[in-house]
Amino acid sequence: MTDEMSTRKINSFQKQKNKQEMQRMVVSFALMIIFTLIAFALVMLEVPSTYVIPIILLLAFVQVGFQFFYFMHLKDKGHEVPSQIIYGGVFITVMVALTFTVITWW
Amino acid sequence: MGMTSAQKRGFGATLWDWLTTVDHKKIGILYLAGGGFFFLLGGLEAVIIRIQLMSPENNFISAGLYNEMITMHGTTMIFLAAMPILLGLMNFIMPLQIGARDVAFPFLNSLGFWLFLFGGVLLNLSWFTGAPDAGWTNYAPLSIQSPGHGIDFYIMGLQLSGAGTLMGGINFIVTIVLMRAPGMTYMRMPLFTWTTFVASILILFAFPALTVGLFLMMFDRMFGSAFFDAALGGNAVIWQHLFWIFGHPEVYILILPVFGVFSEVFPTFAKKRLFGYTAMVFATFLIAFLGFMVWAHHMFTVGLGPVANSIFAVATMAIAVPTGIKIFNWLFTLWGGSIKINTAMLWSLAFIPSFTIGGMTGVMLASAVADYQYHDSYFVIGHFHYVIVGGTVFGILAGLHYWWPKMFGKYLHEGLGQISFWTFFVGFHLTFFIQHFLGLMGMPRRYWVFLENQGLDTGNLISSIGAFFMSFGVIVFLINIIYTTIKGKKAPRDAWGSGRTLEWTISSPPVHYNFKQLPLVRGLDPLWIEKTEGNEKMTPAEPVDEIHMPNGSILPLIMTIGFTIASYGFIYQTGNKYWLIAVYSGIAIALICMLTRSLKDDHGHHISKEELERVGD
Ligand code: HEM
Numbered sequence: 188m189t190d191e192m193s194t195r196k197i198n199s200f201q202k203q204k205n206k207q208e209m210q211r212m213v214v215s216f217a218l219m220i221i222f223t224l225i226a227f228a229l230v231m232l233e234v235p236s237t238y239v240i241p242i243i244l245l246l247a248f249v250q251v252g253f254q255f256f257y258f259m260h261l262k263d264k265g266h267e268v269p270s271q272i273i274y275g276g277v278f279i280t281v282m283v284a285l286t287f288t289v290i291t292w293w
Numbered sequence: 294m295g296m297t298s299a300q301k302r303g304f305g306a307t308l309w310d311w312l313t314t315v316d317h318k319k320i321g322i323l324y325l326a327g328g329g330f331f332f333l334l335g336g337l338e339a340v341i342i343r344i345q346l347m348s349p350e351n352n353f354i355s356a357g358l359y360n361e362m363i364t365m366h367g368t369t370m371i372f373l374a375a376m377p378i379l380l381g382l383m384n385f386i387m388p389l390q391i392g393a394r395d396v397a398f399p400f401l402n403s404l405g406f407w408l409f410l411f412g413g414v415l416l417n418l419s420w421f422t423g424a425p426d427a428g429w430t431n432y433a434p435l436s437i438q439s440p441g442h443g444i445d446f447y448i449m450g451l452q453l454s455g456a457g458t459l460m461g462g463i464n465f466i467v468t469i470v471l472m473r474a475p476g477m478t479y480m481r482m483p484l485f486t487w488t489t490f491v492a493s494i495l496i497l498f499a500f501p502a503l504t505v506g507l508f509l510m511m512f513d514r515m516f517g518s519a520f521f522d523a524a525l526g527g528n529a530v531i532w533q534h535l536f537w538i539f540g541h542p543e544v545y546i547l548i549l550p551v552f553g554v555f556s557e558v559f560p561t562f563a564k565k566r567l568f569g570y571t572a573m574v575f576a577t578f579l580i581a582f583l584g585f586m587v588w589a590h591h592m593f594t595v596g597l598g599p600v601a602n603s604i605f606a607v608a609t610m611a612i613a614v615p616t617g618i619k620i621f622n623w624l625f626t627l628w629g630g631s632i633k634i635n636t637a638m639l640w641s642l643a644f645i646p647s648f649t650i651g652g653m654t655g656v657m658l659a660s661a662v663a664d665y666q667y668h669d670s671y672f673v674i675g676h677f678h679y680v681i682v683g684g685t686v687f688g689i690l691a692g693l694h695y696w697w698p699k700m701f702g703k704y705l706h707e708g709l710g711q712i713s714f715w716t717f718f719v720g721f722h723l724t725f726f727i728q729h730f731l732g733l734m735g736m737p738r739r740y741w742v743f744l745e746n747q748g749l750d751t752g753n754l755i756s757s758i759g760a761f762f763m764s765f766g767v768i769v770f771l772i773n774i775i776y777t778t779i780k781g782k783k784a785p786r787d788a789w790g791s792g793r794t795l796e797w798t799i800s801s802p803p804v805h806y807n808f809k810q811l812p813l814v815r816g817l818d819p820l821w822i823e824k825t826e827g828n829e830k831m832t833p834a835e836p837v838d839e840i841h842m843p844n845g846s847i848l849p850l851i852m853t854i855g856f857t858i859a860s861y862g863f864i865y866q867t868g869n870k871y872w873l874i875a876v877y878s879g880i881a882i883a884l885i886c887m888l889t890r891s892l893k894d895d896h897g898h899h900i901s902k903e904e905l906e907r908v909g910d
């Protein structure tokens with residue numbers, strides 16, 4: 188009896204959490220689409236490239252954050268090892284890009 | 294199971310079983326067999342190279358064929374022999390060591406194997422029409438200008454087998470993160486599992502660089518782009534960067550798993566716990582981390598400038614530190630142990646000095662200034678064969694002798710094992726030690742002939758004689774395998790009597806679900822812990838209950854055939870657009886397989902409790 192009660196409680200808690208999670212996903216998804224639209228709009232409106240390039244890079248950066256933290260669950264508990272591996276990947280990518288910029292293209 | 298039921302089932306059914314298998318143990322064996330085959334092929338190419346270089350101005354093979362021979366030797370040995378054999382050992386052993394019943398993605402595992410095999414076969418089919426000839430590093434612009442389709446085979450073949458390897462790496466990572474038995478915390482994992490984990494992470498991060506490089510190369514050669522063509526504003530050095538961003542981690546993908554093997558063999562035969570377990574794990578990570586920051590040490594002579602060269606030189610030398618930590622930990626593991634020497638142990642003991650020499654010449658090469666002298670000479674050939682043969686190949690052979698009884702239920706023959714060890718060991722040093730000096734005397738690598746009376750004659754002859762010794766050793770090993778299969782002595786669960794890890798707690802060879810009950814792991818070296826407490830067996834972590842196992846599938850093989858047909862089409866569509874039919878139909882086959890896989894539910898099968906109780910353990 189009590190057992191059943193507690194599982195029901197857990198279930199409703201879980202439901203609540205899932206709902207919240209879903210909301211966040213939808214919001215971040217919508218934001219990402221808006222960001223993309225902004226990026227396209229800026230280019231189509233022929234805003235000078237001195238502004239467009241940094242803005243697009245910034246938007247891209249935020250989008251990558253959404254992607255990692257919301258869609259790939261980096262923020263969640265119990266995902267420490269996968270997160271660490273992904274951070275490792277990010278580190279290596281950044282370093283490679285940096286090296287290319289410095290020693291090949293500069 | 295095993296032999297008797299296979300005989301009862303007949304040849305067709307057995308073949309079907311292997312073609313559709315998703316069992317990590319069978320896939321492991323397939324990897325070993327496929328890798329072993331390519332190892333023999335690459336070995337044959339090596340012998341041909343050494344015959345050509347046996348005497349000055351030799352005419353055994355033509356200059357063009359020589360270039361094809363060295364290219365295919367290097368490519369085959371790295372991508373199709375050493376790596377797949379390691380993946381085979383990982384596949385078979387790692388799930389057993391963590392107490393799992395299979396890998397996380399059995400279907401993907403099988404797909405990875407077939408992609409590797411067909412990639413390798415595709416690459417080798419180039420022999421009929423002209424093999425790649427720009428070296429295993431395939432530098433642009435040489436590779437861009439190479440006529441014929443050789444380089445195209447290189448691109449497509451490596452792309453296929455590389456995709457397979459990437460899948461294998463991801464699979465192992467997920468398996469280790471998610472499927473460890475109850476109580477198997479990270480810091481209780483055996484070192485071979487740790488190195489499998491770290492090598493898989495290296496695969497995950499390093500292979501994409503190769504994939505990208507190969508794609509750019511493919512577009513340059515097939516579709517008229519100019520990424521590497523300086524005349525059209527491209528940059529050939531970018532290929533070198535991409536190749537080595539992959540290439541240097543790759544050499545650690547080759548060495549880390551065998552570091553794991555040695556870390557299993559030494560404690561078992563010294564009857565001592567591995568010295569400095571935590572330091573070993575830490576050093577593995579440090580090597581992996583540093584391994585990504587040193588790729589430009591292959592490019593010191595390109596002209597990156599003194600600052601870049603110095604940074605990469607220092608980073609490279611730093612790798613010697615964690616490697617040294619490992620060497621000392623193995624020595625301390627042996628120190629004071631009650632050592633039993635057999636073939637597995639001989640390979641492991643021989644590894645220590647051989648690999649250390651390779652590491653030492655590595656540090657010499659890491660000095661950017663000195664490298665202007667060593668670069669592209671036989672000194673480099675000496676260096677990397679000391680690390681790859683003295684490290685990876687010795688490690689593979691140690692691992693095979695160590696785990697053979699587990700994998701096939703029979704011991705490899707000791708006498709034959711020792712004959713093959715000694716001949717190979719002596720041959721190895723004969724072949725490669727002298728090459729350091731040939732290099733210092735000015736012999737460049739990848740040259741078809743050398744001139745008489747320049748002090749290179751004797752050295753090259755000795756080197757070639759060494760190659761024959763090694764071939765003899767390999768042949769004795771093959772005989773050993775055949776002998777063992779027919780008449781080998783049967784092995785019990787704990788084949789060496791002093792096993793420490795979980796794979797020695799189950800039957801040899803293991804049943805297809807590995808563990809009837811998942812074991813409860815109470816610390817590092819779980820079997821050893823139970824032994825010290827007088828227990829014969831592991832404490833189970835669960836009651837005997839139904840086991841859920843995945844079903845076999847032919848789809849991975851068909852999918853791979855599709856991709857292979859498409860690759861063939863890509864190679865030949867440059868000459869004749871009708872070959873695009875092959876591209877489209879190949880991709881269509883693969884897509885249909887993917888669709889089938891996605892839409893058709895396959896929940897696997899269950900092994901009932903009654904059946905499990907009937908079998909005993
Ligand atoms: C202490 C560790 C090591 C150091 C400092 C080191 C350093 C170097 C350097 C500087 C080169 C470039 C030489 C040149 O082209 O002029 C080189 C080449 C090479 N090394 Fe190492 N190395 C180390 C360990 C290893 C290991 C463990 C492996 C493989 C298992 C390996 C495999 C290779 C290969 C295959 C090449 C030649 C690549 C080619 O040009 O075809 N090295 N090493």
Ligand SMILES: [Cu+2]
Pocket residue numbers: 540541544587588590591
């Ligand atoms: Cu390197």
